[in-house]
Amino acid sequence: MSKIIVIGSVNHDRVWTLNGPLRSGSRLSFAKRTVMIGGGGFYTASQLLRLGEEVVIVTRLMDDELGHAALKELGTMGFDVRFVAMHSGETALAEILLEPNGERTIIADAGRPGIALSARERIAGNAAYINALLLDETLLSSLDHIPLVISQLPLRPAVSRPADIVITSRTDVAGKEMDAVWEQAREIAGTRLRTLVLTDGPRPISLYDGQSLTHVEPPTKIDVVNTLGAGDSFAGCFVSELLRGKGLPAAATEASRLTAEWLSQRDASA
Numbered sequence: 001m002s003k004i005i006v007i008g009s010v011n012h013d014r015v016w017t018l019n020g021p022l023r024s025g026s027r028l029s030f031a032k033r034t035v036m037i038g039g040g041g042f043y044t045a046s047q048l049l050r051l052g053e054e055v056v057i058v059t060r061l062m063d064d065e066l067g068h069a070a071l072k073e074l075g076t077m078g079f080d081v082r083f084v085a086m087h088s089g090e091t092a093l094a095e096i097l098l099e100p101n102g103e104r105t106i107i108a109d110a111g112r113p114g115i116a117l118s119a120r121e122r123i124a125g126n127a128a129y130i131n132a133l134l135l136d137e138t139l140l141s142s143l144d145h146i147p148l149v150i151s152q153l154p155l156r157p158a159v160s161r162p163a164d165i166v167i168t169s170r171t172d173v174a175g176k177e178m179d180a181v182w183e184q185a186r187e188i189a190g191t192r193l194r195t196l197v198l199t200d201g202p203r204p205i206s207l208y209d210g211q212s213l214t215h216v217e218p219p220t221k222i223d224v225v226n227t228l229g230a231g232d233s234f235a236g237c238f239v240s241e242l243l244r245g246k247g248l249p250a251a252a253t254e255a256s257r258l259t260a261e262w263l264s265q266r267d268a269s270a
Contacts (some may be wrong), residue, residue, distance in 0.1 A: 002243040003031065004048055006060040006121050007139060008041020010074070010084075012066055014093045020100050025083075028097075035093065037070055040131040040152065043229035047236030047262070048129075049078055049128035053243075056080040056125060057107045058117055058139065066091035083119050102227040116166070129239055131232070133158040150239055153185055161187035167235055170200040182210050183269070195248060199231055199239070216249050218256040227263070234259045 012253045013036055019029045057079045061067035063086040084160035095107040101128050124266075127148040133156055143149050143162050151161055153168035156230060166185035173181045178196075185196050198206040204215040237255035244256065 001052055001054055002126040002240070003054045003056065003124075004239060004243075005056045005058060005125045005128040005142070006041050006048065006131075007117055007128065008044065008152075009039035010037060010057070010059045010061060010070060011039035011094045012036075012091050013038035013096050015096045015098055018100065022097060022103065022105060036092070037073060038096075038229065040232045041092065043232035044076070044129055044131065044183045044236040047233040047258075048240055050262075051237065051240045051258075053240055054080070056083060056123060057124070058083040058119060060085040060087050060115065062087060062089045062091040064090055066085040068149065075149040083123065083174075085118060085168065086259050100255060104227060125240055127243055129235060130143055130161055130163065131235075135159055135161060135163070148233065148239075148242060151189060153181075154188060158188060160188055160190060160243075162192045162194055165195045165197060166193060167197045167199070167238070168230075169199055170203075170206075171196070178206070178208055178213065182208060196217060197248075197252065199234060201230075205256065207248050207252065214249060216256070218260070219253055220257050220260040230259055230263060233262055 015033045015036065019031055031249045038173040041057065041059055045057050048055050052181045057074065060082060061070055069083060069087060071084055074084065092109045093195040097105040114134050117132050117139060118136040119138045119142065122138060124142070125146055127150070128143055128146045131148070131153040133154050140161060149163045150167060153166050154173065155172055162202050166189050168181070181198070182196050186193050194209060196208045202218060202221045207214040207216060234255050237258040238251050241251035241254045
C-alpha cells in the first residue's frame with residue numbers, strides 16, 4: 001500500500017440522463033436526474049481507494065448541509081479527510097448532461113472567485129496527484145519532497161507546480177501539435193517534467209518525453225453509456241501502477257484495462 005495525496009475538487013453533480021443527443025436549438029427530455037458526489041479529485045481518489053491505496057484528499061467543501069454530508073461520506077469511504085477545508089457559502093451543483101452514447105457535457109459555475117486549495121502543514125506521501133488550478137505555498141512546498149508528482153494539465157490560468165508527469169486528453173488540446181502541448185505542460189510543471197500523457201478515449205494513449213513519442217494501444221475496447229469520471233479514474237489507476245513498479249507503457253496499458261473494467265461494471269449496475 002502506498003500513501004497518495006490527491007489534490008482536487010469534490011463536487012456535487014446533478015446528472016441528467018438524456019433520452020437523445022445534444023443538438024443546438026432542440027428540446028431535450030431526460031430519463032432520470034440524480035444528485036451525487038463527483039469531481040475530478042473525487043473520481044481519481046476513489047479509484048485509488050478501490051485499488052487498496054491509502055488516500056489523503058486535499059479539497060474544500062462548503063460549510064452547509066451538503067458540504068457536511070459530503071465530508072461524512074468521504075470519511076466513511078475511508079479517505080483521510082484531515083486536509084478537507086470547510087468554507088462559508090452554499091454548495092453549487094455542477095450540471096452534467098449525459099447523452100445516450102456516453103458523452104457528457106458539464107455546466108459549472110464560473111462566477112466564484114478562485115480560492116487556493118491549502119494545507120495547514122506539510123504533507124508527505126509516496127506520490128501526489130493534482131487536478132486543481134490554485135495551490136497554496138504549503139502544498140507547493142510539500143510537492144518538492146514527494147518522489148512522484150502527476151498533474152492534470154489545467155485548462156484555465158493556474159499556479160505552476162513541480163510535476164514529473166502531466167496528463168491531459170486529446171479533446172482538451174484539440175488542434176494543437178504535440179510539441180506545443182509539451183511546452184504548455186512545461187510551463188505548468190517546470191523542469192521536473194519528464195513525460196506528457198495524452199488519453200484519447202478508446203484510441204491509443206500517447207506518451208511523449210519532449211523528443212520521442214510512444215503510442216499505447218488500449219487492451220480492451222468497450223461501449224459504455226456513461227463516461228463520467230473515465231479520465232480521472234484512468235489517472236488513479238496509472239498512479240497506482242507506477243507505484244507498483246510498472247514502466248510508463250505498461251502502467252498506461254493496465255490503467256486503461258482497469259478503467260474499462262470499472263466502466264463496464266458501473267454500466268451493469270446502473
